[in-house]
Amino acid sequence: MKHFFALLLPLLLLSGCAGREGDPQTAQIFAMDTIMDFTVYGPSATDAIDSSTQEIQRLERLLSRTLETSEVSRLNESAGKASETTKEVSSLLEKAVRLSAATGGAFDITVAPLASAWGFTEAEYRVPSEEEISQLLPLVGSGRIHITGQQVELADGMAIDLGGIAKGYASDQVERTLQGYGVESAIISLGGNVYARGTKPDGGPWRVAVRDPGDPADYVGMLLLEDAYAVTSGGYQRYFEQDGQTYHHIIDPSTGCPADSDLTSVTVVSSSGTVCDALSTALFVLGEQGAVGLWEGTEWERGFDMVLVTEDGRVLITAGLADRFEPKEGSAYVYETLS
Structure with missing residues (x-):
């Protein structure tokens, strides 16, 4: 059996010149089982990175399923009975449940037992039998998570895994940290969950390459981002x-x-x-028709746009990105805009 790993890290094409705020402060850490990169401009850049790093590490200790001392692990161990948790965790769980309902269950944090059965949680890969899968499926369903205030109850045998939403939530918290330090120009990649704050120091948008799933060393196009998040999910x-x-x-x-x-x-x-983190998973599960249908027909608390790469060699871009996406010149992909 061969094991393969590929970091979800869209290529960040950054300006090589010192802009109005001088040279950037950069840092790289390993947290939440992935590499995270920071490029921050401004007089408070160093302090902002340090505080952001501390916040990410705090969230990992709180939300990681693989840390026995985390709040998520404690909730999983308490399955079958109500358990008190923090306000932050209960609020995030409520949001995860709402996102699951809004995606028709395509995003669901209760797939944890299945992820373990396939060995993805522990990196001990195996193909479970049909019988094993059929026994675990009744444990899946975010609608069976009961949340009352800070009381959370999972059905007996259930377990949650916030891996499909934790880095997205962490990027939201980093945004608040940068704002608190007065940072106006930065780009952060939390294992490929990219947050572009403001513009580059020269006033132009941040350029973030969307990787080519057929050749992760290449890319299919460039997103031009300002004050936006971008998250990619793919089987590769x-x-x-x-x-x-x-x-x-x-x-x-x-x-x-x-x-x-x-x-x-x-x-x-x-x-x-x-939202980006959860939706990127859900839309992949739904496939092209389901993803387009969700984008067209659902009222979201915050709107979203998407770039879909199909198995038959097309790149679909929603209308909201029409002027913020540059196809790669000479690409063999066929590019289409959804309106």
């Missing part, structure tokens, strides 16, 4: 092979298996990192 990011078959990490909650999607990559752009 984490997967394994067994008996000539490839299995990726994005589990379809309705089947218990890696999503059989006609999409190879989904990038969501929004004013909320949390």
